[in-house]
Amino acid sequence: MKNINIGLLGLGTIGTGVAEVLLSKAGKLTGQIGIPLTLQRILVRDANKQRSIELEPHILTNHAEDVINDPEVNIIIEVIGGEHPALEYIKQAIRNGKHVVTANKEVIAKHGYELLSLARKHDVGLRYEASVGGGIPLISPFQQDLAANDISAIYAILNGTTNYILTQMSQEGLDFASALKRAQELGYAEANPTNDIEGIDAAYKLAILSGLAFHTNVNPGNIYREGISRLQANDFRYAKEFGYAIKLLAIAKRDSEAIELRAHPVFIPENSQLAKVDDVYNAIQVEGNLTGKLIFYGQGAGALPTSSAIMADVLAIARNIYHGRSNASKIELEQKLKIKPMADLKIHYYFRLTVIDRPGVLSKISTVLGNNSIGISSVIQKESNSKSQTAVLVIMTHIAEEKAVQRALQEIKGLKVVKEVSNFIRVEE
Amino acid sequence: MKNINIGLLGLGTIGTGVAEVLLSKAGKLTGQIGIPLTLQRILVRDANKQRSIELEPHILTNHAEDVINDPEVNIIIEVIGGEHPALEYIKQAIRNGKHVVTANKEVIAKHGYELLSLARKHDVGLRYEASVGGGIPLISPFQQDLAANDISAIYAILNGTTNYILTQMSQEGLDFASALKRAQELGYAEANPTNDIEGIDAAYKLAILSGLAFHTNVNPGNIYREGISRLQANDFRYAKEFGYAIKLLAIAKRDSEAIELRAHPVFIPENSQLAKVDDVYNAIQVEGNLTGKLIFYGQGAGALPTSSAIMADVLAIARNIYHGRSNASKIELEQKLKIKPMADLKIHYYFRLTVIDRPGVLSKISTVLGNNSIGISSVIQKESNSKSQTAVLVIMTHIAEEKAVQRALQEIKGLKVVKEVSNFIRVEE
Numbered sequence: 001m002k003n004i005n006i007g008l009l010g011l012g013t014i015g016t017g018v019a020e021v022l023l024s025k026a027g028k029l030t031g032q033i034g035i036p037l038t039l040q041r042i043l044v045r046d047a048n049k050q051r052s053i054e055l056e057p058h059i060l061t062n063h064a065e066d067v068i069n070d071p072e073v074n075i076i077i078e079v080i081g082g083e084h085p086a087l088e089y090i091k092q093a094i095r096n097g098k099h100v101v102t103a104n105k106e107v108i109a110k111h112g113y114e115l116l117s118l119a120r121k122h123d124v125g126l127r128y129e130a131s132v133g134g135g136i137p138l139i140s141p142f143q144q145d146l147a148a149n150d151i152s153a154i155y156a157i158l159n160g161t162t163n164y165i166l167t168q169m170s171q172e173g174l175d176f177a178s179a180l181k182r183a184q185e186l187g188y189a190e191a192n193p194t195n196d197i198e199g200i201d202a203a204y205k206l207a208i209l210s211g212l213a214f215h216t217n218v219n220p221g222n223i224y225r226e227g228i229s230r231l232q233a234n235d236f237r238y239a240k241e242f243g244y245a246i247k248l249l250a251i252a253k254r255d256s257e258a259i260e261l262r263a264h265p266v267f268i269p270e271n272s273q274l275a276k277v278d279d280v281y282n283a284i285q286v287e288g289n290l291t292g293k294l295i296f297y298g299q300g301a302g303a304l305p306t307s308s309a310i311m312a313d314v315l316a317i318a319r320n321i322y323h324g325r326s327n328a329s330k331i332e333l334e335q336k337l338k339i340k341p342m343a344d345l346k347i348h349y350y351f352r353l354t355v356i357d358r359p360g361v362l363s364k365i366s367t368v369l370g371n372n373s374i375g376i377s378s379v380i381q382k383e384s385n386s387k388s389q390t391a392v393l394v395i396m397t398h399i400a401e402e403k404a405v406q407r408a409l410q411e412i413k414g415l416k417v418v419k420e421v422s423n424f425i426r427v428e429e
Numbered sequence: 430m431k432n433i434n435i436g437l438l439g440l441g442t443i444g445t446g447v448a449e450v451l452l453s454k455a456g457k458l459t460g461q462i463g464i465p466l467t468l469q470r471i472l473v474r475d476a477n478k479q480r481s482i483e484l485e486p487h488i489l490t491n492h493a494e495d496v497i498n499d500p501e502v503n504i505i506i507e508v509i510g511g512e513h514p515a516l517e518y519i520k521q522a523i524r525n526g527k528h529v530v531t532a533n534k535e536v537i538a539k540h541g542y543e544l545l546s547l548a549r550k551h552d553v554g555l556r557y558e559a560s561v562g563g564g565i566p567l568i569s570p571f572q573q574d575l576a577a578n579d580i581s582a583i584y585a586i587l588n589g590t591t592n593y594i595l596t597q598m599s600q601e602g603l604d605f606a607s608a609l610k611r612a613q614e615l616g617y618a619e620a621n622p623t624n625d626i627e628g629i630d631a632a633y634k635l636a637i638l639s640g641l642a643f644h645t646n647v648n649p650g651n652i653y654r655e656g657i658s659r660l661q662a663n664d665f666r667y668a669k670e671f672g673y674a675i676k677l678l679a680i681a682k683r684d685s686e687a688i689e690l691r692a693h694p695v696f697i698p699e700n701s702q703l704a705k706v707d708d709v710y711n712a713i714q715v716e717g718n719l720t721g722k723l724i725f726y727g728q729g730a731g732a733l734p735t736s737s738a739i740m741a742d743v744l745a746i747a748r749n750i751y752h753g754r755s756n757a758s759k760i761e762l763e764q765k766l767k768i769k770p771m772a773d774l775k776i777h778y779y780f781r782l783t784v785i786d787r788p789g790v791l792s793k794i795s796t797v798l799g800n801n802s803i804g805i806s807s808v809i810q811k812e813s814n815s816k817s818q819t820a821v822l823v824i825m826t827h828i829a830e831e832k833a834v835q836r837a838l839q840e841i842k843g844l845k846v847v848k849e850v851s852n853f854i855r856v857e858e
Contacts, residue, residue, distance in 0.1 A: 021577055021719065025577065029577070031761055032576060032759075032761060034759070129574065134720075135717070135719060135720035135721065135723065136720075136723060137566070137570040137573075137574035137575070137723075140569065140570070140573060140574055141566040141569070141570065141574075144566075144569060144741055144744070144745060145558065145566035145569055145570075145737075145738070145741045146566070146737070146741070147461060147740070147741055147744050148450055148454065148458070148736070148737055148740030148741060148744065149737055273705070273726065276702065276705060288564070288737060289733070290446075290450065290564060290733040290734060290736055290737035290740075291563075291564035291565075291727060291728065291733070291734050291737045292564065292727065292728045292731075292733070292734060293727060293728070294564065294565060294566075294725075294726065294727040295724070295725075295726035295727065296723075296724075296725060296726075297702065297723065297724035297725075297726065298720060298721065298722060298723040298724065299720065299721045299722070302721075304718070304719040304720070304721070305719060305720050305721060307577070307719055308574075308575065308577055308578055308717060308719035308720045309574070311576070311577030311719075312573055312574045312575070312576055312577060315573070315576050315577065316573060323754075323755065325752075325754045325755075326752065326754075330461075330463070332460055332461060
């Protein structure tokens with residue numbers, strides 16, 4: 001073997017980053033592996049497009065098969081993104097005996113177990129460090145460095161777009177729409193931002209991490225999920241008054257029998273490490289029985305950080321190829337863990353209610369809460385408006401059960417003195 | 430092969446932690462590797478000592494050779510610490526064809542290259558994840574996950590003892606001696622705390638990390654080093670006034686030709702991530718050309734976190750043994766990089782001077798600084814004492830050259846109006 005040949009599926013932002021690293025660092029990479037890595041074939045949408053990097057025209061193709069079926073290609077890097085046709089390409093590549101490196105969180109979250117089993121069957125490697133946390137080492141630490149730990153919890157900021165929006169809302173007092181617009185202008189949010197702002201992206205990534213942490217197969221559809229679009233500027237002000245920041249956290253916890261999986265906005269203490277993670281940065285807090293609390297912090301997206309993760313996977317596979325070692329990995333799944341129903345969650349809550357500004361209102365509301373076994377830890381009245389005769393009630397609760405809270409909020413909505421249940425946000429202490 | 434047999438050198442705090450994990454998690458570990466890990470032989474000081482874990486008495490010995498030369502032992506875990514006889518034990522183990530896992534920062538910092546070469550010669554693995562950062566994955570991320578990066582800088586809090594002392598001084602206003610005493614009472618500092626408080630431990634760890642980051646062989650003796658014992662409570666107050674925290678940082682930077690290596694107290698902006706790392710926690714900030722800024726945070730010491738790292742290494746080696754793969758690793762060193770002389774450092778400085786409290790003093794001092802091309806960015810006068818007729822001058826400089834600063838401080842010491850150069854601390858912006 002004279003070279004290890006790479007086939008690249010996709011030459012967008014990330015694909016271009018990967019190609020750049022492969023070309024500009026060729027000597028260094030060869031030194032690390034012992035054999036050159038060659039960029040053999042690249043799937044592009046338009047072979048004639050003007051590009052920022054110089055590539056020999058004959059390596060570009062717009063037929064995926066030219067890459068996936070090329071007998072000379074050893075490793076396929078998939079950076080198309082999205083479920084289809086990326087899934088089919090990866091499967092075909094594995095069946096063709098090619099090792100696969102992918103940055104595709106959706107495919108890995110939804111089909112990771114199936115693909116890893118297929119890879120094992122065909123004795124090839126399937127690596128996906130770039131699928132979560134961009135340039136932050138996570139997959140490999142979870143698989144190797146934390147292997148002796150029982151992991152009890154993950155609390156993670158996994159989506160840079162929403163973290164940027166939340167930082168803008170918190171620091172600049174922007175409303176959601178303006179913060180989103182700013183994120184779009186800066187290229188941090190897409191024209192259609194649904195996957196980011198609705199927590200879908202975070203849920204995919206949490207499915208991958210929690211699957212590794214708990215040695216199980218997590219269906220991202222089973223992750224409870226709320227987006228950030230219903231947060232308002234005053235929620236951030238009140239959070240600060242109570243000593244909290246608002247973050248979109250992806251949370252996975254495990255007790256002996258069940259796991260809790262959710263991605264939604266939460267209040268977290270403003271002096272916690274995660275509260276200080278601003279802008280597009282990601283941070284992943286892991287709690288292991290041996291390590292205690294670990295935090296990994298860095299850029300969770302972008303061409304270069306993602307290329308770093310992809311190249312780490314490519315190098316690991318290439319080293320094994322060069323040394324004649326198998327790249328297939330053992331898949332060790334524990335018995336299927338139950339997923340705890342969201343209704344059973346026990347946590348603190350923040351409520352923001354718009355009420356008629358007159359005596360006796362709080363008494364009515366607290367009666368409903370009391371009847372549902374929800375204790376109030378503090379309450380403040382804000383924004384009295386003499387014209388509309390309304391005020392805002394901000395309530396922080398003791399630990400309560402999600403289903404009781406949902407029931408109470410329904411009852412509160414029905415009270416004549418309540419104009420609106422304007423928001424409710426869970427509080428992680 | 431029915432078992433992979435472990436020989437453990439040392440049964441102190443960490444050794445006991447490792448033994449506990451090996452015994453209590455035997456089933457889980459076997460599942461991960463495919464073959465049981467057996468604790469075959471343990472070197473102890475006193476075989477009759479009462480212990481917190483139950484061990485079959487026949488596996489204990491106080492002769493190192495019983496462990497190192499046992500033909501049944503596959504992997505040696507060295508947790509004795511210190512340079513000798515640990516170094517000799519490790520060498521002998523490698524020569525006997527045994528894989529070695531060590532937590533020994535001193536041995537790896539001073540002899541890592543030699544030992545890795547020896548291990549390669551004997552086709553065995555030598556792993557040392559536990560030598561830096563306790564339970565924080567670092568060695569493996571540097572070797573694998575960051576492999577495609579050119580690393581330009583490391584800024585790290587690598588010693589929990591000193592970070593605890595500095596946190597106490599900063600938050601509680603304690604003087605150094607009281608903070609050290611508290612650390613000793615809590616078991617965070619040893620009776621002889623020299624290795625920690627003089628930055629020796631941090632320098633060992635920096636030697637290991639910077640060697641990996643820059644693909645070179647760093648002699649810890651070449652790392653410039655200052656301890657924390659000359660810090661006083663008022664330094665922390667003044668730091669806060671200027672918007673800084675004081676941390677003992679281990680710093681490695683690289684430009685095209687030379688590396689800068691130093692471990693000493695520094696002012697860092699109080700809103701930086703590292704400034705918020707308190708108590709015994711460690712944090713390692715790495716800057717890669719692809720990843721950008723990454724931070725790894727967690728417990729840098731303690732039996733369980735260290736056991737986590739040791740077991741990660743043991744599992745990695747055991748998996749390779751089980752699959753018949755070599756554990757030897759390639760050592761790729763770049764041409765020997767020069768180490769930048771400390772005198773050439775260019776950085777901001779903080780000076781605390783005790784002066785005679787009368788007009789014209791500042792003028793004399795600023796003349797000396799000016800003559801040495803050192804610009805003042807701010808100066809405040811503090812602690813005027815009418816009895817002793819002294820005051821404290823706190824000066825922050827623009828970027829200046831270390832050798833000019835040292836020369837200026839000598840000249841300032843010679844001024845009649847200056848009672849004392851009470852402290853000077855470098856400032857990382």
